[in-house]
Amino acid sequence: MLLGARNVFKAWLLLAGFVVGFAALGWWLGGLRLASVFFVVCLLMAATVYWYGPRIVLASLGARELTLAEATLLHTTAERLAAKAGVGRPRLFALPGGHPHSVSVGRGISSSAIGLSQGLLAALPPAELEGMLAHELARIRQRDVVIQTPLVVFAGWLVEGSRIGGWLQRALLFVLAPIAAAFVQALLSPRRITAADRRAALVCDSPHGLADALIRLEQANELVEFEASPVTEPLYAVNPFEPVGLAAMFSTHPPIADRVAALRALDPDWREKLRAA
Helix, strand or coil, X not given: CHHHHHHHHHHHHHHHHHHHHHHHHHHHHHHHHHHHHHHXXXXXXXXXXXXXXXXXXXXXXXXXXXXXXXXXXXXXXXXXXXXXXXXXXXXXXXXXXXXXXEEEEEEECCXXXXXXXXXXXXXXXXXXXXXXXXXXXXXXXXXXXXXXXXXXXXHHHHHHHHHHHHHHHHHHHHHHHHHHHHHHXXXXXXXXXXXXXXXXXXXXXXXXXXHHHHHHHHHHHHHCCCCXXXXXXXXXXXXXXXXXXXXXXXXXXXXXXXXXXXXXXXXXXXXXXXHHC
């Protein structure tokens, strides 16, 4: 609950800081009149990001909502796990591409969405897929989505803003990208990922489905090409980007090996159980 409250506070701090910061810029540039204009415009932008941020992110990823008729078992599994996790049933979306990955976005525990790539649905057996769903539901439960969704939208705006520079584009990117990355690093901690892993293990009554899924996805990262904006890195359950250049600046995930070791430690006798089976 404490982590969830902190994430909500961070989200409101981000939105309020955006509005107040640009209003102060308007005051500096043109006094009260321009400050009022900046305040109103930025307030509308902040409201848009809060209410429509999940749709903006999913649209940028090319997501398509999965209907109950075409993915009955997946919807049933998600609903069962959501009830155990203490969150409302999320909307499920299919993401294009053969690379296995998943994302979660939303405004809270009762308004959220999970995106699963076609590659993920094809690659993971049922136990591992449940582990991944439980991880995303855990991030929703601890309200990671409340802060990471608007943060990714704002960071994306900053990075994309460099494109208006024409021949100054590269110089603007060198300025704006570190600013966006600094906000991401300041507001998102790798601990949120490990906390979600632990909660997912409780939801699934076993840590091994998720641990096996993480190993499989790490191997897939080396074999299957993935293309997307590195700004979206915080949304994924597993970092799909090579940790170089711009992608390294936005990396917020702990190493897979550390996550798997922490999950296995939740069931220290798993090797003996496996031999006995």
